[in-house]
Amino acid sequence: MGKTLAEKIWADHIVRQHEGEPDLIYIDLHLIHEVTSPQAFDGLRLANRKVRRPELTIATEDHNVPTTDIDKPIADPVSKLQVDTLRKNCAEFGVRIHSLGDVEQGIVHVVGPQLGITQPGMTIVCGDSHTSTHGAFGALAFGIGTSEVEHVLATQTLPLVRPKTMAINVEGKLKPGVTSKDIILAIIAKIGTGGGQGYVLEYRGSAIRALSMESRMTVCNMSIEAGARAGLIAPDEITFEYLKSKPHAPKGADWDAAVSYWKTLQSDSDAKFDVEISLNADELEPFVTWGTNPGQGLPLNSKVPNPAEISDPEARGAAERALTYMGLVAGTPLKDIKVDTIFLGSCTNGRIEDLRSAADVLKGKKISKEVRMLVVPGSARVRLQAESEGLDKVFLDAGAEWRTAGCSMCLGMNPDQLAVGERSASTSNRNFEGRQGKGGRTHLVSPLVAAATAIRGTLSSPADL
Amino acid sequence: MEKYLSHTGSVLPLRRSNVDTDQIIPAVYLKRVTKSGFEDGLFGAWRNDPEFVLNKAEFAGATILVAGVDFGTGSSREHAVWALQNYGFKVVLSSRFADIFRGNSQKAGLLTVVIDQAEIEAIWSAVEADPKTQVTVDLEAKTVSYGSKSIAFTIDDYTRWRLMEGLDDIGLTLKNIDSVSSFEQSRPSFKPKTLPALS
Numbered sequence A: 001m002g003k004t005l006a007e008k009i010w011a012d013h014i015v016r017q018h019e020g021e022p023d024l025i026y027i028d029l030h031l032i033h034e035v036t037s038p039q040a041f042d043g044l045r046l047a048n049r050k051v052r053r054p055e056l057t058i059a060t061e062d063h064n065v066p067t068t069d070i071d072k073p074i075a076d077p078v079s080k081l082q083v084d085t086l087r088k089n090c091a092e093f094g095v096r097i098h099s100l101g102d103v104e105q106g107i108v109h110v111v112g113p114q115l116g117i118t119q120p121g122m123t124i125v126c127g128d129s130h131t132s133t134h135g136a137f138g139a140l141a142f143g144i145g146t147s148e149v150e151h152v153l154a155t156q157t158l159p160l161v162r163p164k165t166m167a168i169n170v171e172g173k174l175k176p177g178v179t180s181k182d183i184i185l186a187i188i189a190k191i192g193t194g195g196g197q198g199y200v201l202e203y204r205g206s207a208i209r210a211l212s213m214e215s216r217m218t219v220c221n222m223s224i225e226a227g228a229r230a231g232l233i234a235p236d237e238i239t240f241e242y243l244k245s246k247p248h249a250p251k252g253a254d255w256d257a258a259v260s261y262w263k264t265l266q267s268d269s270d271a272k273f274d275v276e277i278s279l280n281a282d283e284l285e286p287f288v289t290w291g292t293n294p295g296q297g298l299p300l301n302s303k304v305p306n307p308a309e310i311s312d313p314e315a316r317g318a319a320e321r322a323l324t325y326m327g328l329v330a331g332t333p334l335k336d337i338k339v340d341t342i343f344l345g346s347c348t349n350g351r352i353e354d355l356r357s358a359a360d361v362l363k364g365k366k367i368s369k370e371v372r373m374l375v376v377p378g379s380a381r382v383r384l385q386a387e388s389e390g391l392d393k394v395f396l397d398a399g400a401e402w403r404t405a406g407c408s409m410c411l412g413m414n415p416d417q418l419a420v421g422e423r424s425a426s427t428s429n430r431n432f433e434g435r436q437g438k439g440g441r442t443h444l445v446s447p448l449v450a451a452a453t454a455i456r457g458t459l460s461s462p463a464d465l
Numbered sequence B: 001m002e003k004y005l006s007h008t009g010s011v012l013p014l015r016r017s018n019v020d021t022d023q024i025i026p027a028v029y030l031k032r033v034t035k036s037g038f039e040d041g042l043f044g045a046w047r048n049d050p051e052f053v054l055n056k057a058e059f060a061g062a063t064i065l066v067a068g069v070d071f072g073t074g075s076s077r078e079h080a081v082w083a084l085q086n087y088g089f090k091v092v093l094s095s096r097f098a099d100i101f102r103g104n105s106q107k108a109g110l111l112t113v114v115i116d117q118a119e120i121e122a123i124w125s126a127v128e129a130d131p132k133t134q135v136t137v138d139l140e141a142k143t144v145s146y147g148s149k150s151i152a153f154t155i156d157d158y159t160r161w162r163l164m165e166g167l168d169d170i171g172l173t174l175k176n177i178d179s180v181s182s183f184e185q186s187r188p189s190f191k192p193k194t195l196p197a198l199s
């Protein structure tokens, strides 16, 4: 019987296999940031251990860095301590780091791909659950805890139990105005936030094949929101083309050898997935969330659901609680919901194509006087690229704020937060209670919906303009 | 992780049950960026009370904590184990531990031993009568002994072996590090490296 893509990558990284024990898996790339690494480095120090392979490790500052006045010292003492600690640890253990102000600094999941160190067939880990983003290249990539971070630093391996596989087939053609963000929000609404638990998801089908690399990253990024530790897409010409010009892409003979290996990274036609589901891309509409988990989403043309009509008692209870927290009334058209804040950014939608598509909508227009809009590029390079294309001017002229790179309002660890009761349309990935600030209310949307919503002040798609 | 074969020391008698991990190390101490230095926060809420047993001179230097039933319930924070170890404890005895705490402690090399509540009470009385009482917790023999008493305890073989060998998960992997090295020999040359930095 054939193998799935995930099984092939797994098999290629087994260092040691023993009956009754987890497999010992080799890790090709370890990404590090300031929040989940300090205790891991401290553990190494206490045990007198070294980083085994500094050249397979890279750090960046993203989670709690400010996105204004980055030339001044960081004002929040806890953030400053974590950033300073990361810098010290990287210096001591010989790990490459991209600090605030450096042209390669940015959100760890934006930086890896843009440097070209994210490649097909790799195993990639990071102390951050959205590491699944890198799966867009046909890599097996997943988030790990602090003890595991220490384990990888010391041994470049992890003992792991092999996950099951799930195929998600998305066939058809997206309508104009419908994006990869809408695909993944629709998938999560369909299988639920626990539907992917224990599985590696493989996104397949003509609608996925047609996506750009950046759009594929948006899909894989949110695998964790469906409960799956990893999600991936088989590499193809679009992948190779994207990688070719990147600084760390293989060169010369290595490139040829790499491409011929990468071409084998497809699920075999007779491979068997543990579960298969499908979605019709033709029917998809722009999607938004109305609740407090990413599975509580609906097409933008719908109304806020009535919990009384939900038969599953647990889902009904969750919907009731969500509506109370979100301050929403059942039956309200989603398009009537007024927002205060628009956040365009994050590792889900903070790349250049995301900024371009939002700028396209905003060009020559003004955002509503009742909203503020934060545009936070995913990396310093994305910011530079956007400025060279004049996108910063489009955003500023429309009345939005143009920030420097970081996670920012995605998790509200830095000063970019929602106030109590404030409502956002956000291109990020989590709408949990308090995620963007205590008492803040989040609607997850695509960059196109974010831009249109900024102009109208209520949840909208460009078609409504 | 240090190897644990047998340890002899004096006892801190903690006559409280249901000590949860928030009491072992309050959340305000978790912002630290190290695994060390948590001793200041150990039992933080009780430390201001001069009558709290940890503050009593006669129990200074104790390395064996003898606690009431249901020790370590609540949040899964790994910091609770670090705080006990940072303070100098090598062993905790109780008649029952919370699962996650027990798991965390065994990973980090803090021995947790279960004995009957009657035996716990007997140790408390002996130690309160004479704080200098030396107790030995022998993992090889699987006994807790003091004076003329010897109490047998059980522990699963795998955990016992790991503790006696001083192997944390990393230590276990390092035992097989040769297989990692030989795997590395076969990695294709086109796999990316972060160093030297290219841009």
Ligand code: SF4
Residues within 6 Å of the ligand: A062, A063, A107, A108, A109, A128, A130, A346, A347, A348, A406, A407, A410, A411, A428, A429
């Ligand atoms: S942008 Fe948000 S989801 Fe992505 S790494 Fe940062 S905090 Fe995590």
